[in-house]
Amino acid sequence: MPEKILLNSSDIERALVRVAHEILERNKGATNIVFIGIKTRGVPLAQRLASIIRTMEQVDIPVGSLDITLYRDDVSSLSFKHVVQQTYVPFDITSKHLILVDDVFYTGRSIRAALDALIDLGRPESIQLAVLIDRGHRELPIRADFVGKNIPTARNEEIKVYLSEVDAVDKVTVMRTEEGKNELK
């Protein structure tokens, strides 16, 4: 199956605007909120959400970035390694409502790793999860608070998020992969 486009640039923008509204509604405004994006593509998504809220509420929300490599549960069983990147959270997260942002929500294992990493950085008032795509197949009891788009998938399908900041283009695609390829986690 060739790559099929599920969301284009304006679909992504609309989904993010809606998520931004939901975040404001849930937290009764933008005070005391911070965004932390999971590397790589959670970071530009967090920046976009912050800029949407800046336009709506005239409030600057701090945005940090989180590298979860050191917290992965598969670090000792991987047959390959990942480059550790820098975590950059130049503000105190203690007593803040922290919105964790990621591109694709799948097994839940990255989110678990991210939660462990955040707890090491401080004690936020609450942690909420915002994702662009929820594709199902959870392996852990973790759910998202804000979802841009629910896309039911088969395990052998691959969801790819392209963002202009990283990939020069905005789109979300689905592609069927060969059997078993996706089991490499």
Next chain:
Amino acid sequence: MSLSEPRQGVSTKETMAQPSIDYWKHRHVLDLDDFSREETDLVFEIAEGMVEILDRDVKKVPTLRGKTIATMFFEPSTRTRASFEMAAKYLGADTISLDATRSSVAKGESLVDSLRTLQALEVDAIIMRHNCSGAPYLAAQNLDTSIINAGDGWHAHPSQGLLDIFTMRQQLGDLKGRKAVIVGDILHSRVARSNIWGMRHYGMKLVLCAPPTLIPHGLRDMLEKYSLNHVTIEHNLDAAIENADIVMPLRLQKERQQSGLISSLREYIQGYQINSSRLAGAKPDVLVMHPGPMNEGAEISPDVAYGTRSLIEQQVTNGVAVRMALLYLIAGGKNR
């Protein structure tokens, strides 16, 4: 610190979101002569991530949880050993440290047998220091466990070389065209040798400056044989230091006088001590480094060692970050 550029590549799914490393081939870290530019850069990139952990209140990540790292030192050391052990502990590993001078080695056990015992205990990496050059190579030939060389004789001290270059890059950015001067007892210095190899990738000039008695025989032949054209040898400190960006004095062991390599400490100080009047010939923003331990008043004057141009404390902090990166690459994940 700045938000580093997102790397190119396509996120396929959440568990694959990070770029993976397929070009790291080292099972052991013995010296920097077999490190490619790519591999050295990788260590530095990961070490930058580790620097952030060292800034935290809770300096602990679970990456090497359940792994055991052993340190086996056949020679006294405080900072290198402490630095490696902290690095292992910050990454969540358990550490055991064997003081070889008080262990079964003192009862006559051979080097390889002592290390085989550690291997039988299933440690994930052995960090070893030995007063004989080449000892870690012997260990690596005879063991399956990863060996990290924490200094062997006069030969190599790779983690020190890496942390020195990492510190230079942190301060100066691109090192291309920069001039570093290593001054002093090059003859007995494994730090100088590892820096020679490490710096070859970065387009720097390295001047080794010492009295002729403290320059190793055959150094020129080695530089020629391996085309290490970035290195020059200079006996006059004022000539060496001209326009230098970095000056790194090496410890002068007082015993060197007894062995006749220097005529007197006073004469050495006159010719080779790094002090503020000497540094006047270097670039105005010259940086001073020292691999430690220091003999203040001998190879370096106290006002320079603790002055504003000194990076000696940063070297110690960066040492932990660089060693965390090495342990992550060696002991994290299967690499076999």
